[in-house]
Amino acid sequence: MTSRIADVLIPLALDTAYSYAVPEGLAVEEGDVVQVPLANREVAGVVWGMRDGQGGNLKKVTGVIEAPNLSPRMRKFLDWIAWYTLAPKGSALAMGLKIPDPDRQEVARVGVKLAGPPPKRMTPARQKVMEVAQDGTVRLKSELAHAAGVSAGVVNGLIDEGVLETVTLLAEPVAEMPDPAFGHTALSDGQREAADTLVAAMSEEHAPVLLLEGVTGSGKTEVYFEAVAEAVRNGRQALILMPEIALTAQFLDRFAARFGVKPATWHSGVTGRKRERLYTAIASNEVKVVAGARSALFLPYADLGLIIVDEEHETAYKQDDGVHYHARDMAVVRGKIENAPVVLASATPSIESRVNVERGRYRHVKLPERFGGRSMPQIRAVDLRKEAVPKGRWLSPTLVAAVEDTVARGEQALLFLNRRGYAPLTLCRACAHRYECPNCSSWLVEHRFRRSLVCHHCGHVERTPHACVECGSVDSLVPCGPGVERIAEEAAELFPDKRCIVLSSDFPGGTERLRTELAAIAAGEFDIVIGTQLVAKGHNFPLMTLVGVLDADIGLTSGDPRAAERTFQMLQQVTGRAGRGEKPGRALVQTWQPDHPVIAALISGDAERFYEEETRVREMAGLPPFGRLASLIVSAAEREAAEAHARAMALVAEPPPGVTVLGPAEAPLALIRGRYRFRLLVKTEREVDLQAYLRSWMARCPKIRGNTRVSIDVDPQSFL
DNA sequence: AGCACGCCGACT
DNA sequence: GTCGGCGTGCTC
Numbered sequence: 242m243t244s245r246i247a248d249v250l251i252p253l254a255l256d257t258a259y260s261y262a263v264p265e266g267l268a269v270e271e272g273d274v275v276q277v278p279l280a281n282r283e284v285a286g287v288v289w290g291m292r293d294g295q296g297g298n299l300k301k302v303t304g305v306i307e308a309p310n311l312s313p314r315m316r317k318f319l320d321w322i323a324w325y326t327l328a329p330k331g332s333a334l335a336m337g338l339k340i341p342d343p344d345r346q347e348v349a350r351v352g353v354k355l356a357g358p359p360p361k362r363m364t365p366a367r368q369k370v371m372e373v374a375q376d377g378t379v380r381l382k383s384e385l386a387h388a389a390g391v392s393a394g395v396v397n398g399l400i401d402e403g404v405l406e407t408v409t410l411l412a413e414p415v416a417e418m419p420d421p422a423f424g425h426t427a428l429s430d431g432q433r434e435a436a437d438t439l440v441a442a443m444s445e446e447h448a449p450v451l452l453l454e455g456v457t458g459s460g461k462t463e464v465y466f467e468a469v470a471e472a473v474r475n476g477r478q479a480l481i482l483m484p485e486i487a488l489t490a491q492f493l494d495r496f497a498a499r500f501g502v503k504p505a506t507w508h509s510g511v512t513g514r515k516r517e518r519l520y521t522a523i524a525s526n527e528v529k530v531v532a533g534a535r536s537a538l539f540l541p542y543a544d545l546g547l548i549i550v551d552e553e554h555e556t557a558y559k560q561d562d563g564v565h566y567h568a569r570d571m572a573v574v575r576g577k578i579e580n581a582p583v584v585l586a587s588a589t590p591s592i593e594s595r596v597n598v599e600r601g602r603y604r605h606v607k608l609p610e611r612f613g614g615r616s617m618p619q620i621r622a623v624d625l626r627k628e629a630v631p632k633g634r635w636l637s638p639t640l641v642a643a644v645e646d647t648v649a650r651g652e653q654a655l656l657f658l659n660r661r662g663y664a665p666l667t668l669c670r671a672c673a674h675r676y677e678c679p680n681c682s683s684w685l686v687e688h689r690f691r692r693s694l695v696c697h698h699c700g701h702v703e704r705t706p707h708a709c710v711e712c713g714s715v716d717s718l719v720p721c722g723p724g725v726e727r728i729a730e731e732a733a734e735l736f737p738d739k740r741c742i743v744l745s746s747d748f749p750g751g752t753e754r755l756r757t758e759l760a761a762i763a764a765g766e767f768d769i770v771i772g773t774q775l776v777a778k779g780h781n782f783p784l785m786t787l788v789g790v791l792d793a794d795i796g797l798t799s800g801d802p803r804a805a806e807r808t809f810q811m812l813q814q815v816t817g818r819a820g821r822g823e824k825p826g827r828a829l830v831q832t833w834q835p836d837h838p839v840i841a842a843l844i845s846g847d848a849e850r851f852y853e854e855e856t857r858v859r860e861m862a863g864l865p866p867f868g869r870l871a872s873l874i875v876s877a878a879e880r881e882a883a884e885a886h887a888r889a890m891a892l893v894a895e896p897p898p899g900v901t902v903l904g905p906a907e908a909p910l911a912l913i914r915g916r917y918r919f920r921l922l923v924k925t926e927r928e929v930d931l932q933a934y935l936r937s938w939m940a941r942c943p944k945i946r947g948n949t950r951v952s953i954d955v956d957p958q959s960f961l
Numbered sequence: 962a963g964c965a966c967g968c969c970g971a972c973t
Numbered sequence: 974g975t976c977g978g979c980g981t982g983c984t985c
Contacts, residue, residue, distance in 0.1 A: 259984080281964075281965095
């Protein structure tokens with residue numbers, strides 16, 4: 242006798258769907274969320290396929306859970322992600338599935354209001370409730386109890402007696418309907434033309450990918466809002482992806498100015514019931530526009546008609562734990578599957594996107610000038626070989642003069658140094674002992690404010706010692722080199738009456754306080770901002786007219802093949818902070834190598850030339866313009882590491898045709914949290930099934946001895 | 962993710 | 974002797 246069998250994918254790190262028998266009379270369809278027994282517990286999973294067969298020895302589907310059905314397109318997308326990222330299918334599903342918490346269902350919105358005469362038996366608690374309810378307004382049950390300072394039981398008692406009556410409240414809408422005709426921002430000719438191109442792309446049979454490039458302040462947001470408006474007019478959904486930090490009140494206000502309401506937002510801070518409601522409302526096409534961080538890409542949109550990836554070059558789009566993916570690339574794939582146009586917006590597009598434009602895979606839409614006739618900041622180099630900086634100082638006389646000048650006019654200056662802490666290296670004056678991390682052999686960075694030495698690689702923290710741990714000398718520690726804290730000290734000495742603030746990712750007080758301080762800066766409550774990368778993006782500081790880059794050379798010499806590109810983008814972003822308000826801005830870039838291609842391109846403003854040069858350099862080095870970086874991770878005890886390394890190297894030494902493994906052959910192993918890790922650049926022809934190849938690596942080298950294992954991490958930034 | 966099984970060090 | 978640390982493997 243045959244019966245129906247459901248292949249159910251469970252959102253755990255499992256690579257295959259498990260088969261369950263469907264009991265007679267239970268309606269189960271592909272994409273349904275079902276409850277199934279697994280080992281000794283019940284879990285939720287999604288029906289990935291249905292078939293007929295002999296299901297006698299299988300466990301049975303327990304029931305169907307009331308949750309949005311995952312569409313075939315969504316399942317295809319998740320399958321693709323699992324294949325592409327080498328992640329178990331179940332892990333991919335875990336990103337796109339939210340199971341409603343049955344306990345939360347009870348929190349129904351029940352309102353109560355005064356309905357009858359006072360109760361026969363009056364008590365002090367009841368009296369308080371009556372006083373609050375006297376005005377006759379409808380309140381949530383819990384609110385009324387709280388306002389009266391009594392327990393919910395008292396309110397329930399009054400309801401039973403008929404003194405209060407319950408009113409069913411309509412669920413609070415998760416998001417309001419954006420109105421595409423609400424506000425019309427005046428667009429420049431250039432903006433209008435770009436907007437028309439995007440809108441026209443939305444009615445093409447095969448949805449294209451468009452790279453929207455425009456310098457900082459050219460009004461990209463207003464341009465892609467027109468595409469969003471078109472999606473809403475067509476009754477389809479639009480997703481605006483952005484790096485988490487860019488989801489600011491500023492952005493939401495701009496959206497509201499165009500559409501009359503704020504968009505629904507999705508990020509790690511949206512939790513609980515709100516998260517559930519939003520999830521189902523997106524699945525039922527009630528919510529039209531979602532602005533969200535990368536995880537918003539995995540929501541079950543009913544009818545997705547447009548994806549915007551704002552700041553597409555941002556590395557924050559990479560997810561580096563669990564399933565490794567790059568949200569920008571996955572957005573392109575989802576757009577293909579949903580047949581929705583994808584707009585990649587950036588002032589400094591990534592090399593991959595540029596190459597995709599060159600090869601005709603993406604379309605290029607350019608916005609030439611700053612909006613409102615504002616000019617780009619004037620950028621000048623300060624050649625540190627020619628201009629001496631006083632010993633123990635890091636600001637050149639030219640920069641000091643410029644800062645003085647700027648703050649004297651009541652404008653703001655930004656001093657940019659991409660180094661957290663006080664000093665990147667600390668050593669002992671007496672014995673030259675260098676403070677290193679016990680876990681991962683990198684320098685410990687002194688954080689004077691926290692009185693500790695911190696490893697920026699693995700997070701190890703220890704208290705700054707009084708006496709040298711090696712030779713015992715007291716007060717012998719010497720800081721070497723500058724960090725932002727040290728620059729703040731220098732700025733305080735140079736400009737004692739000016740208000741300075743240091744911003745870095747270890748800002749005390751967390752994101753909340755950081756947001757307040759960013760707003761305070763925008764409001765002009767500080768004169769000098771000293772900051773790391775953090776200040777390069779997101780926030781707008783209208784009073785900032787000077788940006789000083791203290792050391793443009795940082796990062797140019799790191800071994801990362803993408804170092805030049807990343808440094809160029811970062812410097813372009815940070816110098817672009819100047820002059821975004823009424824007054825024109827300028828930037829001073831301190832450097833030891835003004836002729837370096839990155840610095841030269843920055844000064845001349847010729848990004849095009851830089852990208853051409855960079856692409857050529859990579860080709861000469863045998864690197865594809867955008868290849869795949871695979872990290873080979875060897876988990877091994879220290880004494881077994883050498884053998885593990887040798888075994889892994891032997892494996893990668895014989896790649897199949899079409900695959901080239903580019904060094905490092907004798908890479909020094911870096912020990913990070915008990916794992917030796919090294920990176921390999923894998924160059925492949927497009928046709929090669931890299932996934933199959935990498936999987937064969939893992940299959941052929943499952944373990945070396947005991948708990949020594951080899952696994953592969955694929956760098957999410959890669960070709961499509 | 963949970964949960965069981967199993968192999969080694971510290972002790973009521 | 975056992976308690977319990979977590980490393981390893983399995984879940985239709």
